[in-house]
Amino acid sequence: MTYQEIHDKLSNTASWQQSYREIMLLGKQLPTLPDVLKTEQAKVTGCESNVWLHIELDEQQQNLLLVGDSDTRIVKGLLAIVLAMYSGKTPTEAKQIDAYQEFESLGLIKHLSPSRGNGIKAIVETIQKQIAQLT
Amino acid sequence: MTYQEIHDKLSNTASWQQSYREIMLLGKQLPTLPDVLKTEQAKVTGCESNVWLHIELDEQQQNLLLVGDSDTRIVKGLLAIVLAMYSGKTPTEAKQIDAYQEFESLGLIKHLSPSRGNGIKAIVETIQKQIAQLT
Amino acid sequence: MSDIAQLRNDFPALDQHIEGNPLVYLDSGATSQKPQTVIDEINRFYAKNNANVHRGLHTLSEQATLNYEKVREKIANFLSVNATEIVWTSGATESINLVAAGLTQHLLQDDIILITALEHHANIVPWQQLAQRTNAKLEVIPVNAQGVIDTAQAINKIAQLQPKVFACSHASNTLGNIQEVEKLIAKAKEFGAVTLIDGAQAFLHLRPNLKALDCDFYVLSAHKALGPTGLGVLYGKYDLLNSLPVYQTGGEMIKQVSFEETTFRDAPAKFEPGTPNISAVLGFGAALDYLSTIDFATMHHYEQSLFKYLVKQLSQIEGIKLYGDLENNIGTVSFTYKSEHHYDFAMLLNSYGIAVRSGHHCTQPLMQTLNLNGTIRVSLAFYNNKTDIDRFIDALHNCIALIEG
Amino acid sequence: MSDIAQLRNDFPALDQHIEGNPLVYLDSGATSQKPQTVIDEINRFYAKNNANVHRGLHTLSEQATLNYEKVREKIANFLSVNATEIVWTSGATESINLVAAGLTQHLLQDDIILITALEHHANIVPWQQLAQRTNAKLEVIPVNAQGVIDTAQAINKIAQLQPKVFACSHASNTLGNIQEVEKLIAKAKEFGAVTLIDGAQAFLHLRPNLKALDCDFYVLSAHKALGPTGLGVLYGKYDLLNSLPVYQTGGEMIKQVSFEETTFRDAPAKFEPGTPNISAVLGFGAALDYLSTIDFATMHHYEQSLFKYLVKQLSQIEGIKLYGDLENNIGTVSFTYKSEHHYDFAMLLNSYGIAVRSGHHCTQPLMQTLNLNGTIRVSLAFYNNKTDIDRFIDALHNCIALIEG
């Protein structure tokens, strides 16, 4: 699903329960990461649940390839949203992304409270840091 | 001054200031203890100020003789009241004395709050303990 | 039961909506709610009586001191001990740390410190640190696959290991189990062990008589027992307590200070340096007064019947697995649903206004033993009611549907 | 000045009568009064938001955590440091104890710990204990007969002794003196000393910029700065702070616990085991917000002019002797009257509604140096006014008449 499709879906939810349902569905669509990729190094620290994340550039070294996983449904869904935001972007484009503002416009900002322990902040920071290193 | 005279004086005070004046006057009338009697052993613990106290029986071994001193005027005055209560009494009579109730009837009970640090409670307890040992 | 049901109205925080739903507070194990009288007392102190204690002769200070010391008597009466045996600390955690630090000289290499497998980190790590300092050994009484300690087995273990120190929770924060501490203490004392009971969870629900328990130390936190945050109690049998070396040092706890030498006062003053948490002590006094108005047998019966109802409802849901001792319990239950993550349940339940706790509950070793990464924990108090449980169970069904859907 | 004079109305406890007289509160050095906004915030927390922090995913817990962590940022901003450099403790006393305990491995036999002759017991005894543990030496920068530290002499002493640890109060609780800590810190750092400044008295009156002071540690108590009891702040330069070993252990401060091994989180979490004093942190946040609305220069000028007025009035009374530095002062003055006992004055003044402190003020060594058994101490804050001072001086004249009569 493209980020635009996600945006349209989530902007129309009527209740928290419905948006959780959509988020969890997004998570379900995200492929499970093979165990060999669930390395300590790929782990994003600062999440209450386990989150693994890999970022690379495609063969032409132009567009970002992101894969990730989490052991909880909700965080995996939120992760799917983040991955959709960044996937296929060039590093320069990716640097422009204000993930927080996107979550705000999705009506999900409440989920991103640091004390929720979902680590979205940590995920976004990890991505931005790795992009900076890639370029 | 006898305890009765003290009682009459203090029962007629119109203000805290006036009763403090009377208390301090009582203190002034209490002879200063010679330094040799201001021993560590004679010190009453539990007072914010220094209080020294000696209790004996007279030669006929019948009536209590009490002397004491304090380095503060107010505590010395309160001490004078306690000494007047007990002086000349037989140990048996002394055991009957409810110093707290006396202070209550003098309108001074507020002064005896343990947190005032004047140690009247400690003084009275010391007297009662020593009387018990004398007999 | 009708009287008890009214008490809920004394707790203002319970009367609110979360995400459009009435709040269902099932996280009393983390911290209890406070009755209005406690809030009022804190208010009164700051608005009318605010002063430091033990330091001033003026009226405000004197009143604050009197009231402050009265609460020490109140908690002492509550626990059936003497006021001089009560030390105010910043929490159960500090209480345990104070004792563990104080026992350093008490231990020799290879001496045994015995705890259990279901302790809170606060009743593990200070002992682990003590063991490291002294080269003593930390040993552990196991739990079974349900998370329950077999008392007979535990007694054997005590007899076999002959610990110098025995520390055990009165009730488990994760599972709610009530340990048979009286028997364990008696056995540990046969071998001269110093015994410490962590009553952080038990105090509110069991109102222990410490004379009867006969432990050397007992600790609790005011905030888990209707009182304010930042206050703990350490009870210690006087002579043993007073024999511990000073812990933190500073004002108030000293007899005499010079640059060459300092002498200290006797317990409890010796362990209370600096300005104490005066407003919390007064607030806790109001909490104890409040508790005193509730007949214990009535409260206990009410809590137990709520708990039984909760367990029954949960047991009927397919896929739910319950842990812990469901018979001897303060009213706390931990569960999992299939292999689902506790995080998702906690988040989803919250969207229905249900406040539960999820995770390892500061009992990671217990989680390792039970082979779990965490549980969903529901913890009750007497201000909960059947409606709370019904709302929770309804929401839980919905959450399962959301997750399975 | 008119604006400042209005602030008094924000402090409900000031508006009462003692023994029939209006309360004149001149004991802010013991503890400050609290503005209504602080009381309201504590109220709000318990009545609406009560929950534990860092532990729950539910809304109440999440809000409590957010608000709690925001206050860490507030105090960090206030002190011009980073939020990660702020540790919440139970008071200035605990803050100093934490550092003194943490420096145990830092010291070798005969190393020097340097303090001053006017420190509060809380900034003496923990260092004395540290010296005893490590066989280090406790050395003291003297004061003159007035109770004042000569900065040049102090600097010489630092150069001569080359201390490993230097601890000094920013302002004296007994005398109000402001020490020239910036210069002393700079000199001590030349020799690589670890520096700790006790800001318990200074914080409210001086609002220090710790980046500018450049000390390693700074401590304060919330209750002396319009905040609630039971809360202290420890600031530490991050790397040094984080290099200190863990102090108390328990929940929340750990990364991973097993019975074999425990790993700890980084500072500040590492030093904050157990449930913190949440309501006090939130109340202190309200105190900082309140302070932020008061222009510092205006407040300082007002306090200083009150102090000058107080000193002038006191100086005119025959038989009164003033101590301390009357130029560089936070607004606290200690005095004696002839050879009269401070106790009598405190008691008599109280009967006029005047709340002062008397005694050794937890500075026994300073009293020994000044050859006193105690003083009467008047300590001001910005909520005092000229009328307070006039009432106090009037009452003092009456007390003298009573005593001399």
Ligand SMILES: Cc1ncc(COP(=O)(O)O)c(C=O)c1O
């Ligand atoms: C200069 C100084 N340092 C330390 C302290 C100790 O503060 P607390 O009692 O709040 O821990 C005080 C309090 O009187 C003080 O005035």
Ligand SMILES: Cc1ncc(COP(=O)(O)O)c(C=O)c1O
């Ligand atoms: C069994 C048990 N012990 C100790 C503690 C620590 O209490 P506090 O965090 O109030 O210090 C807790 C709190 O969760 C607990 O449940």
